[in-house]
Amino acid sequence: MDKKITELLDAQVNKELYSAYLYLGISKFFSKEGLGGFASWYKVQAEEEQEHAMKIYDYLLENGQDVTLNSLAAANVDFKDALAAVKEADKHEHYITKEIEKIMDAAVEHKDYRTQLFLNWFITEQEEEEHNSGEMVEKVEMLGNDKKNLYLLDKELGSRK
Ligand code: FEO
Numbered sequence: 575m576d577k578k579i580t581e582l583l584d585a586q587v588n589k590e591l592y593s594a595y596l597y598l599g600i601s602k603f604f605s606k607e608g609l610g611g612f613a614s615w616y617k618v619q620a621e622e623e624q625e626h627a628m629k630i631y632d633y634l635l636e637n638g639q640d641v642t643l644n645s646l647a648a649a650n651v652d653f654k655d656a657l658a659a660v661k662e663a664d665k666h667e668h669y670i671t672k673e674i675e676k677i678m679d680a681a682v683e684h685k686d687y688r689t690q691l692f693l694n695w696f697i698t699e700q701e702e703e704e705h706n707s708g709e710m711v712e713k714v715e716m717l718g719n720d721k722k723n724l725y726l727l728d729k730e731l732g733s734r735k
Contacts (some may be wrong), residue, residue: 576684582677583689583733588644589673594696595618596666599651600659607656609724611732616663618734626699633692650652655719657711664707671700 597620604612634641651657674696681689717723 575639575689576680576686578652579677579680579689583634584640584642584681586677587630587634587641588632588646589670590623590645590733591650593658593666593670594623595646596649596651597663598622599649599661600653603651603653603659604656607721609656609721609728611730612656615731615734618713619663626696629695636732639718656724657714657719660691660707660710660714664704664711667700667703667707669705674700678726685720697709 598614601613601616601620604616604669631641632690637639651659653662674693678693678697680686681693714724716725
């Protein structure tokens, strides 16, 4: 595997783990706001991000590469309201899509067909991630930041497993 691709994949392990950290922070924000359904939804999302990181981690090791496990950046989760929190998640997913695409570009450039196949799953996943995060922004925008309005959505979100 080309060094550039292993470096990008290695860095992506860290970015996916940071995503988990960010979502845990968003979950904590909603817990403190008394919106347990939102909190639970973002906690499940944090678990999914760890799975994304593990997929890349396993792929690197199975292909005889190393994973550096660098330290994680602190997640800034000091949100002014619910809308700011869900918007941060949406912005982050768009960023992650771009990062996955950069790795795909490198895999295409280096004719690394195996990594291209591996990344297809992430390309599809990011479509779903952006759809979910965008829909969350739309819903919170529709309801406004008033907790009484958010309560109904909170019940719905709490059912995510
Ligand atoms: Fe791992 Fe939400 O992208």
